[in-house]
Amino acid sequence: MNATEIRDLQIFAAEIRLALLEEMKSRGFGHIGGSLSVCDVLAVLYGKVMRIDPKNPKWPERDKLVCSKGHAGPAVYATLALKGYFPKEQLLTLNRPGANFPSHCDKNKTIGVDCTTGSLGQGTSQAAGMALGDQLKGRDSRTFLIVGDGELNEGQCWEAAMFTAAKQINNLTWIIDDNKRQLDGYTADILPTFDLRAKFEAFGFDATRVPGNDVSALYEALTRKSDKPIAVVMDNIKGSGVKAVEETTANHSMTVGAETWDSYIAAVQADLAKLKGGVGA
Ligand SMILES: Cc1ncc(C[n+]2csc(CCOP(=O)(O)OP(=O)(O)O)c2C)c(N)n1
Numbered sequence: 001m002n003a004t005e006i007r008d009l010q011i012f013a014a015e016i017r018l019a020l021l022e023e024m025k026s027r028g029f030g031h032i033g034g035s036l037s038v039c040d041v042l043a044v045l046y047g048k049v050m051r052i053d054p055k056n057p058k059w060p061e062r063d064k065l066v067c068s069k070g071h072a073g074p075a076v077y078a079t080l081a082l083k084g085y086f087p088k089e090q091l092l093t094l095n096r097p098g099a100n101f102p103s104h105c106d107k108n109k110t111i112g113v114d115c116t117t118g119s120l121g122q123g124t125s126q127a128a129g130m131a132l133g134d135q136l137k138g139r140d141s142r143t144f145l146i147v148g149d150g151e152l153n154e155g156q157c158w159e160a161a162m163f164t165a166a167k168q169i170n171n172l173t174w175i176i177d178d179n180k181r182q183l184d185g186y187t188a189d190i191l192p193t194f195d196l197r198a199k200f201e202a203f204g205f206d207a208t209r210v211p212g213n214d215v216s217a218l219y220e221a222l223t224r225k226s227d228k229p230i231a232v233v234m235d236n237i238k239g240s241g242v243k244a245v246e247e248t249t250a251n252h253s254m255t256v257g258a259e260t261w262d263s264y265i266a267a268v269q270a271d272l273a274k275l276k277g278g279v280g281a
Contacts, residue, residue: 001216005048007275009215012082013043014272017241019078019091021268023101025261026092031103033238033251035075037179037212038067038146040241041234042079044218045144054084057112061139064114064130068123069148069177070104071253077101077110085112121154123147124174128160131172144222146175150182153191158203164229165204173222174200174231177212179238183252200231212236242267 001009016039024030046052050063067076074094081088093099100109104118115130117123127145134141147157164172176196180187187193200207206226210217212234221232238252239245242264248254 001048001219006216009040009043009047009219011272011275012047013040013213013215013241014268014275015082016043016075016078017268018265018272019082019088020075021242021261021265023074023078023091023094025258025265027094027096028257028261029253029255030074030094031071031252032245032254033181033248034069034148034177034179035072036242036245037177037234037236037238037240038069038072038075039078040213040215041146041175041177041218042075044215044222046079046083048219049222050144051141052083054080054112057085060137061141063141064134064143066115066117066123066127066130066143066145067105068117068127068145069120069151070117070123072146073103073105073110073113073117074101076105076113080110080112083112086110120148120151121156124157124160125163127172128164128167128169131164131169132167135169135171141171143172144175145172146177148182149176149178149180149187149193149196150190152176152193152196153182153187161200161203161205168229170227170229172229174205174229175222176200176231176233177236178209178233179212179236179240181238181252196233197231200233205229205231207231207233209233209235213240241271 094101095103107113107116131143197207197209206228208221
């Protein structure tokens, strides 16, 4: 990727963060930490890597996303809105009764969501099945699976990882959001995952570890050719892209007032202006 392409993806990531924060501000609370930490990879996936058609969201040959850490749904919705799957204003109905944007991903409610998730671990097996199904149908579609480091405490993930490698489901890419924290503390204190890259390598993957906010490194890792399934471990920070959230220890789900949301929004707007070379550059 050249410098302009990198900057465009960084801008897209900041725009996703902005839309996400406005979405959460409308409800007053949300799973902010783990949503912010996937904005960069969502920008790379939907901005450059995935073969999609927002006008034809059920196109069978499309690439698919399984956000197994389903509580990061609001970041997925922000990305889909910016790609034109539905009007951006609809994001402001997040988590409202009867609306199409629940706190966790639901493919029966939100246009463009490929898999229903929320019960941690289960998305990993669903993704393996979806990708294998595409293989059996002779489609060259890829499936991308986002899993949390805390989520990897669920045994089902390791069964799905074994299955992915054993059945050579090479059209499935695992993306592990190693943001070091989970709902109620640090993964290292609760149930440490140790060296995730080495673990996935041992399970039969072609595994790399890259900074979770480096769009260029993410792009390289996600487009690498391999005769094994790829695992990309993102070295990440929970709440990434909004310093005040990063520095809040309990940032899994936050309830804050409108002024605080506005301060987060202003911080991302300043980053965006810098990236665009405008005011604040
Ligand atoms: C099976 C199951 N157990 C518990 C929960 C409650 N829960 C929701 S998010 C979460 C922590 C997840 O941590 P991680 O995967 O690291 O996500 P991140 O920190 O990136 O948000 C837990 C325990 C759940 N959704 N599903």
